[in-house]
Amino acid sequence: MFDPGRPYRCSPQVALRPEPFGALVYHFGTRQLSFLKTTELFHVVRTLEQHEDVHAAVAGAGVPPGRRETYLRALAGLAGAGTIEPR
Template identity: 65%
Template sequence: MFDPDRPYCCSPSVALRPEQFGALAYHFGTRRLSFLKTPALVELVTTLDDHVDVHAALAASPIPQAQHGAYLAALGGLADAGTIEPR
C-alpha cells in the first residue's frame, strides 16, 4: 500500500523512456508498461530518491500545491504497478 510519508524510489527493474507527453515505464519483471503522462511526473519519479519522503519530493518540485493530490494518486498507481517502490 502506497504511503507518501515513506521514502520511495523508481524500481531498479524499471526503464523509463522519455516521450513528448512524459515517459513510458517498462517493468522488466512484470513486463508491464505504464505511462507517465506529464514531464512533471517523470521528474518527480526520478527525484523521489533524493528526498526523505514523497511529501518532501512534492514540496521540492515545481508542481503547484493544488495539484499535489492528483500527483499523489498517480504515484499510488505507479506504486501498485511496481514502477516505484519503498526505499
C-alpha cells in the first residue's frame, strides 16, 4: 500500500524521458509505456530519492498545497504500476 509518509524512489527498471507535456515512462520489466502528464509530476518522480518522503518531494517540486492530493493520487497509481517503489 502506498504511504506518502515513507521514502520512495523511481524503480531501477523504469526509464523516464522528459517531454514538453511531462514525460514518457517505460518499464523494462512489464514492457509498459505510460505518461506523466505534467512537468511537475516528472520532477517529483525524478527527485523522489532525494527527499525524506513523498510529501517533501511534492512540496520540493513546487506543487501548490491545493493540488497536492491530486499528485498523491497519481503517485499512488504509479506505485501500483511499479513505476515508483519504497526505498
